[in-house]
Ligand SMILES: *[C@@H]1O[C@H](CO)[C@@H](O)[C@H](O)[C@H]1NC(C)=O
Ligand SMILES: *[C@@H]1O[C@H](CO)[C@@H](O)[C@H](O)[C@H]1NC(C)=O
Ligand SMILES: *[C@@H]1O[C@H](CO)[C@@H](O)[C@H](O)[C@H]1NC(C)=O
C-alpha cells in the first residue's frame with residue numbers, strides 16, 4: 001500500500017532540478033504534530049522522501065525527556081513517562097504561545113503530569129524533576145526537538161541545514177505562530193515560511209495531478225490535537241504561448257484556499273483521554289483506589305490508552321494490562337469498542353462540523369465538492385470515519401494521499417519552490433487568514449471629552465495572506481494604532497497583537513505644508529504576510545506638492561508622483577475621513593530634472609512597536625534560550641567525552657593486565673621487559689584499577705586521560721624495544737643495499753672516467769665528484785660497522801644502542817648523494833677535438849648504469 005502511494009514520487013525526482021547550486025541548496029520541512037514529528041529534506045542528490053530517525057522509523061514521537069541526567073528524544077522520551085512522569089514532556093504543541101490562564105492549559109494538565117508555571121510573558125513554562133528544578137518554555141522544548149531533527153537532516157545531507165518550513169494548523173493565532181518561529185530560531189534554524197497543514201496536503205495532492213477545469217476538494221485532517229477542514233480549489237492554467245514565447249515555461253497549477261473550519265478540542269488526544277478515563281474508572285471499580293493521585297500510574301495508563309485505542313480501531317475488544325500500575329497492583333481490564341464509542345458519543349457531531357464551517361466560509365455547498373481527502377492519524381479511527389460517512393455519504397471520501405506524510409511532503413515541496421533554488425512544478429498557492437483583524441485608534445478629539453475609539457477591520461476573515469493595505473489618517477500630531485483580532489480567537493487568548501506609535505508627524509506635516517502640499521495626510525501600510533503575521537510595515541506623511549512650472553502642471557495631469565502600488569495592495573480611508581487622491585507614494589517622486597520642487601511628496605515617519613499582550617520573545621531572550629540549549633548540548637558532549645575516556649582507560653588497563661599475566665615468558669612484552677619494569681607497571685596498574693573503582697565517577701575527563709598516559713609511559717619503552725627488534729633487520733638491509741649500490745656505481749663510474757680521459761670524450765663526473773661520494777660512503781660504512789657490532793651485544797630487554805630511524809636517516813643521506821650524481825645530465829658542450837662517434841659511444845655507458853640505479 002505504502003509503496004503504491006509513494007510511486008508518484010519517482011516522477012517528482014525527474015521534474016526537480018537545481019537552478020543554482022548554492023551552499024544552502026537544501027530545505028528542511030517539519031510537520032510538527034502534537035504526537036508525531038514528520039520531517040523531509042529537499043536536497044539535490046538526496047532522494048525526496050520522509051526523513052528516517054535513528055531507528056529507521058518514518059515518524060518521531062513529539063517528546064523530549066530525561067532519564068536522570070540523560071536527555072532522550074522520541075519514543076525513548078515518551079516511554080520513560082511511567083518511571084519519570086514529571087521529566088517526560090509530550091503534547092507540547094498544545095502549549096505553544098498559550099496564556100497560562102487558559103482552557104488549553106487546563107486541558108493539558110488533564111493529560112500530562114508535567115509541572116507548569118507562568119512566565120513573565122504570561123505564557124507557560126515546564127519544570128524538570130532535576131535537583132535544580134530547571135524550567136523550560138515550550139519554545140525551548142520544541143527547539144530541542146527541531147535541533148534533533150536538524151541533526152538527522154544534516155547527517156543525511158552531509159552538510160549544514162539551516163532553512164526550514166514548518167506546518168501549523170490554519171487556526172493558529174499570531175501568538176502561537178510567534179512561538180513556532182521563536183522555537184525555530186532557538187534551534188539554530190531559519191524560517192523559510194510557515195504553511196497551514198491542510199494547504200500542505202493540497203500541495204502534495206496537486207503534485208502529480210492536473211486540473212484542466214476547476215475542482216473543489218476538502219482536505220479533512222484529523223490530527224492528535226485538533227480537526228481541520230480546508231476547502232481548496234485546484235486549477236491548472238496552461239502555459240499561454242501568447243503571453244510567454246519561451247518554450248520552457250510550464251503549465252501552472254493554482255491552489256486556492258477558499259475556507260477553513262476547525263475544532264481545537266477534538267482529536268486523537270481527546271480520544272486517548274476518554275479511554276484513559278475508562279481505565280481510571282475500571283481501576284476504581286476493581287481496586288477501590290484513586291489512581292489519579294499517582295503520577296506514575298497515570299502516565300502508565302496514558303500510554304496503555306494509546307495502545308488500546310489502536311487495537312480498538314481494528315477489533316471489537318481489547319485487553320488493557322499494566323503490570324504494577326500503582327499501589328503494587330497489576331491492572332488488567334477488558335474494554336470494548338462499544339464502551340469506548342459510548343464514552344465519545346458527544347463528539348460525533350464535532351468531527352464533521354469543521355467540514356460544514358469550511359464550506360460556509362468558502363461560500364459553497366457539498367454539491368460543489370469533488371472529494372473529501374482524508375488525512376491525519378485520527379482519520380483511521382472507525383468512529384471518526386463513521387461520523388463523516390453518516391454526514392456526507394461515502395462516495396466522496398477519498399483516501400488518495402498518505403494520511404501521515406502528505407503534509408510534510410507538500411510542505412517540503414512548497415519550501416523548495418519558495419527558496420527559488422529548485423525548479424519544481426509550477427504552483428501558485430493562495431491561502432487565507434481565518435480571523436477578522438482590525439485596527440483601532442482614538443478618534444481625533446476636537447472637544448475636551450475623552451476620545452472615542454474607532455475600530456476598522458482591515459483584513460476580514462478569509463483575507464488572502466501576502467497582502468497589504470494602506471490606511472489614510474488626517475492627523476497633525478503623533479498618534480498610536482492598535483492591531484488585533486476583532487473577536488477572541490480562542491478562549492483565554494488576548495485580542496491585541498501590537499501597538500504602534502507613529503511619531504514625527506508634526507514636523508513632517510509642517511514641512512509638507514510649507515512646501516505647498518494641500519491637506520497632507522498620514523498613510524500607514526499594514527501587512528498580512530505569507531505566513532499570516534500582521535504588522536505595520538511603514539508610515540509616511542504624504543501630500544501632493546503643486547509644481548508651478550509648465551512641465552509640473554502637465555505631469556500633474558497625467559498623475560505624476562503616484563508610485564505603482566505593489567501586488568495585493570489596497571488603499572483604504574478609515575475613520576470616516578475622506579481622501580481624494582488614491583495615489584500611494586513610497587518616496588519623493590520628484591525627478592532631478594524637474595525644476596523648482598520644494599520637497600518630496602512623502603516623508604517617512606518613525607514607528608515604535610509595542611506588544612500589549614503576549615509579546616514574541618525578544619532577541620536577547622532568544623539568545624538566552626539558545627545559550628541554555630547549547631549548554632545542555634555541550635554538557636552532553638562533555639559527558640560523552642568522559643564516557644569515552646573512561647572506557648578507553650578501562651580497556652587499556654585490562655590489556656596491560658593481560659600483557660603481564662598471559663602468554664608465559666615467550667610474548668614480546670615479556671621478552672623485552674625487565675623484572676623491575678614489570679613490577680612498576682603492575683603496581684601502577686593495581687593503583688589505577690583501585691582509583692577507577694573508587695574515584696572515577698567524580699573524576700574529570702583530563703584525569704582519566706592522565707591515568708592512561710602515566711601507564712602508557714611505563715609501557716612505551718618496552719613496546720619500543722620489540723618494535724625495534726622487528727625493524728632493525730629491515731633498516732640494516734636498506735643500509736646495506738645503498739652501501740652496495742654506491743660501491744657498484746663508484747666502480748663503474750671510475751672505469752668510465754678513465755676510459756673517457758683516455759679517449760678525450762666528455763665526462764659526466766669529475767674525480768672530485770667521485771671522491772666526495774666515496775667519502776660519504778666510507779663514513780656510512782664505518783658508522784654502520786661500529787653500531788651493528790654494538791647492537792649485536794644488546795639484550796632484548798635493553799634499549800637499543802642504535803635506532804632504526806637513525807639508520808634510515810643515514811642511509812637516506814648516502815642515497816641522496818648517490819642520486820644527485822646518477823641524475824646528472826651528460827654535459828652538452830663537447831670537447832672540439834672529439835669525433836661524434838666516440839662521444840656517443842662513451843657517454844652512453846654511464847647513462848645505462850644510472851638508469852639501472854633509478855629503479856632501486
Ligand atoms: C456551487 O454550486 C452551485 C450550484 O450548482 C453553483 O451555482 C455555484 O456556482 C457553485 N460554486 C462554485 C464556486 O463552483
Ligand atoms: C523639515 O525641514 C527642516 C528644514 O528644511 C529639515 O531640517 C528637517 O529635517 C525636515 N524634517 C523632515 C521630517 O523632513
Ligand atoms: C633484504 O632485501 C632483499 C632484497 O630486497 C631480500 O631478498 C631479503 O630477504 C631482505 N632481508 C631482510 C632481512 O629483510
Ligand SMILES: *[C@@H]1O[C@H](CO)[C@@H](O)[C@H](O)[C@H]1NC(C)=O
Nearest residue numbers: 735736739740743781784785
Ligand atoms: C658495505 O659494502 C661493502 C662492499 O659491498 C662491504 O664490503 C661492506 O661489508 C659493507 N658494509 C656493511 C656495513 O654492510
